[in-house]
Amino acid sequence: MGLADGLSAFLEEQWGEPVEVSGLAASSAGARRANISFDANGRGLVATIMPTAAIQLNRISAEAEVRILARARGVPVPEIIGWSEDDKWVGGPFFVSERVEGETVPRQVLRLVDKEGIGERVAHQLGVAMAQLHTIRPDDAPADLLDLGPGNPAEMALKALSVSMKNLLEPRPTLTLANRWLTERLPDAPAQHALVHTDIRNGNLIVGADGLRAILDWEGARRSGDPMEDAAWVALRMWRFRNDDREIGGFAGVEPFAEGYGSRFDMERFRWWKVYGTFKWAIGLAGQAGQFLDGSFRNIVMAASGRRVVEMEWDLLMLMGRDG
Amino acid sequence: MKYRPDDAELLAAIAELLEDQVMAAVPPALQHQVRVAANLARIMERGHALEPDANERAESALAYLTGSDGDLAEQVRVLNERIEEGSFSHPAVWDALVGICRDDLAVAKPGYDAWEGE
Numbered sequence: 001m002g003l004a005d006g007l008s009a010f011l012e013e014q015w016g017e018p019v020e021v022s023g024l025a026a027s028s029a030g031a032r033r034a035n036i037s038f039d040a041n042g043r044g045l046v047a048t049i050m051p052t053a054a055i056q057l058n059r060i061s062a063e064a065e066v067r068i069l070a071r072a073r074g075v076p077v078p079e080i081i082g083w084s085e086d087d088k089w090v091g092g093p094f095f096v097s098e099r100v101e102g103e104t105v106p107r108q109v110l111r112l113v114d115k116e117g118i119g120e121r122v123a124h125q126l127g128v129a130m131a132q133l134h135t136i137r138p139d140d141a142p143a144d145l146l147d148l149g150p151g152n153p154a155e156m157a158l159k160a161l162s163v164s165m166k167n168l169l170e171p172r173p174t175l176t177l178a179n180r181w182l183t184e185r186l187p188d189a190p191a192q193h194a195l196v197h198t199d200i201r202n203g204n205l206i207v208g209a210d211g212l213r214a215i216l217d218w219e220g221a222r223r224s225g226d227p228m229e230d231a232a233w234v235a236l237r238m239w240r241f242r243n244d245d246r247e248i249g250g251f252a253g254v255e256p257f258a259e260g261y262g263s264r265f266d267m268e269r270f271r272w273w274k275v276y277g278t279f280k281w282a283i284g285l286a287g288q289a290g291q292f293l294d295g296s297f298r299n300i301v302m303a304a305s306g307r308r309v310v311e312m313e314w315d316l317l318m319l320m321g322r323d324g
Numbered sequence: 325m326k327y328r329p330d331d332a333e334l335l336a337a338i339a340e341l342l343e344d345q346v347m348a349a350v351p352p353a354l355q356h357q358v359r360v361a362a363n364l365a366r367i368m369e370r371g372h373a374l375e376p377d378a379n380e381r382a383e384s385a386l387a388y389l390t391g392s393d394g395d396l397a398e399q400v401r402v403l404n405e406r407i408e409e410g411s412f413s414h415p416a417v418w419d420a421l422v423g424i425c426r427d428d429l430a431v432a433k434p435g436y437d438a439w440e441g442e
Contacts, residue, residue, distance in 0.1 A: 170400075171400060171401060171404035172404075173400060173403045173404050173407055173417070173421060174421050174425065176404050176407045176408055177407050177414075177417060177418075177421065180407055180408070180410065237439070244439040244441065245439075245441065247442065271442075274442070299357070300357050300360050300361050300364070301356065301357060301360050303364070304360045304363070304364055307364070307367055307432045308432070308433075310425060310428040310429055310432050310433070311429070311432070311433055311436055313421075313425050313428075314425050314429060314436060314437055317418060317421060317422050317425060318439075318440055318441065318442060319442055320418070321418075322414075322415050322418045322419070323414070323415065324414040324415075324418075
């Protein structure tokens with residue numbers, strides 16, 4: 001069965017009426033999964049397809065349920081039309097969602113935001129959306145969502161990274177310093193654990209002339225985390241695309257974002273998670289270089305990652321500051 | 325024996341070939357890898373010019389910091405141990421690492437250190 005036939009057969013079963021699928025186009029080539037834009041009976045839709053269930057983070061069913069839950073809490077998320085983990089429709093697990101028009105490619109998002117003069121609005125909207133998301137308690141999350149367990153999220157996250165750091169090929173004093181900084185300033189468990197998205201950033205957003213329209217890619221959502229983990233991730237320098245002085249996604253400074261988030265915004269935790277996120281990215285890049293060197297992934301992009309660790313080291317030094 | 329073109333000049337030639345001709349000739353799926361390869365050739369070209377002095381600066385900064393007189397790899401190992409043990413002054417280590425990082429960035433990503441904020 002071809003892709004168009006598979007999607008129309010699936011939607012016919014969902015909708016109980018004949019469905020004509022047309023205008024299939026790959027809308028973005030994610031590294032892990034395909035996003036196919038198409039029309040069905042006059043509706044603009046997107047199919048998100050995993051090539052194989054073996055490489056999923058969250059199962060498609062859990063991701064679909066998280067999207068439905070977040071949308072019900074007022075987070076802008078494209079409406080889910082249906083999902084299936086049966087390979088018979090399109091060759092792998094997938095879900096279908098409504099197509100939301102707007103920009104998703106970071107530099108094009110920033111161009112639009114500059115042209116419309118809506119940087120502060122988008123940052124504020126991100127704060128509001130994230131606060132809505134963090135009203136979801138772990139107990140309300142889908143049963144099989146990824147989970148680190150009930151402990152202190154910061155402690156568990158740092159422990160996992162410290163193990164990865166020990167496996168690096170050579171010592172990097174800046175990373176050792178960051179690890180120590182993070183250990184000495186480890187925050188307590190948050191007063192309220194919340195469901196976290198873990199990858200809200202410029203590049204996983206749909207933005208239109210009126211501002212933020214949708215938050216995408218819920219594949220890495222976790223049942224229980226520190227809300228400031230999400231807040232810090234969107235603020236990392238690598239998602240600013242050269243607008244370095246606009247901390248939130250290259251859109252605006254942290255003020256409109258924090259104002260949108262509300263009274264639960266915690267600057268001290270925010271700062272800890274920024275150092276953590278940058279440290280995590282540095283370890284990830286060094287790990288990619290390691291995979292190149294040990295032969296498990298001989299690709300030049302992986303090799304080049306080894307020379308990008310120093311960017312994260314610079315960011316870490318600036319985040320920690322001379323006075324610690 | 326020194327040859328011309330030297331290593332840096334050859335790396336520049338490889339980068340130019342990748343940037344000016346190969347990029348346009350390969351299918352889109354390969355273009356990112358070609359761009360990365362060209363950038364790596366540029367990194368090596370800059371490293372050739374800058375690394376000898378940078379390594380000397382790093383070695384003397386770390387020798388001052390650690391008080392030991394091994395080579396650069398040894399200095400890095402000693403500093404790393406001190407940080408792990410907690411027997412170090414954060415501002416002093418920070419100053420040394422910022423200097424080393426600036427030198428590394430001049431090779432790997434010139435201009436990245438212009439932003440000194442959070």
